[in-house]
Amino acid sequence: MELWRAARLVVDTGLHYKRWTREQAVAYLVANTPNAEYDCQRAIERYIAMPGQATAYMIGKLRIVELREMAEETLGTRFDIGAFHDTVLGSGAVPLDQLEANVQGLIQRTLSES
Numbered sequence: 001m002e003l004w005r006a007a008r009l010v011v012d013t014g015l016h017y018k019r020w021t022r023e024q025a026v027a028y029l030v031a032n033t034p035n036a037e038y039d040c041q042r043a044i045e046r047y048i049a050m051p052g053q054a055t056a057y058m059i060g061k062l063r064i065v066e067l068r069e070m071a072e073e074t075l076g077t078r079f080d081i082g083a084f085h086d087t088v089l090g091s092g093a094v095p096l097d098q099l100e101a102n103v104q105g106l107i108q109r110t111l112s113e114s
Contacts, residue, residue, distance in 0.1 A: 003032070003033055003034075004033055004035065005054075005057075005058055005061075007028070007029055007032050007033050008043070008047070008054035008057075008058075009054055009055055009058055010028060010032075011025040011028055011029060011043075011044065011047060011054070012047050012051070012052065012053065012054040012055050013055070014028065015044070015047055015048060015051070016051045016052070022044055022048065025044045025047070026040050026041050026044050029043065029044065059096075060096065063096045063099070063100075064088060064099070067088070067099065067100060067103045068084060070103070070107075071084055071103055071106065071107055074107050074111075075107060075110055075111070078110050078111075079110075080110070083106060083110070084103070084106065087102050087103055087105075087106045088102075088103070
């Protein structure tokens with residue numbers, strides 16, 4: 001899965017910064033991932049239509065991982081993965097600074113309950 005995510009970042013940048021053609025982007029995915037050519041073509045159509053999507057997803061993933069690590073370190077044995085998931089998913093589509101504030105709120109509520 002990480003290979004696919006990394007390849008998505010390459011083709012997103014290739015398409016929109018380096019001006020790769022559709023064919024170049026598909027060829028890159030086919031050569032560098034285990035995915036079928038048809039799946040690579042479909043993915044490239046999405047990245048052409050939504051510039052930056054792959055990059056934004058990766059930045060969001062990395063930030064969520066950081067927030068989880070922060071919550072785990074701060075709360076120790078009081079960390080509840082279900083509550084963390086409820087907080088992150090219940091936030092909906094929010095800017096990452098708001099997501100951090102929501103996780104900080106979870107941490108503070110958990111600490112105050114102790």
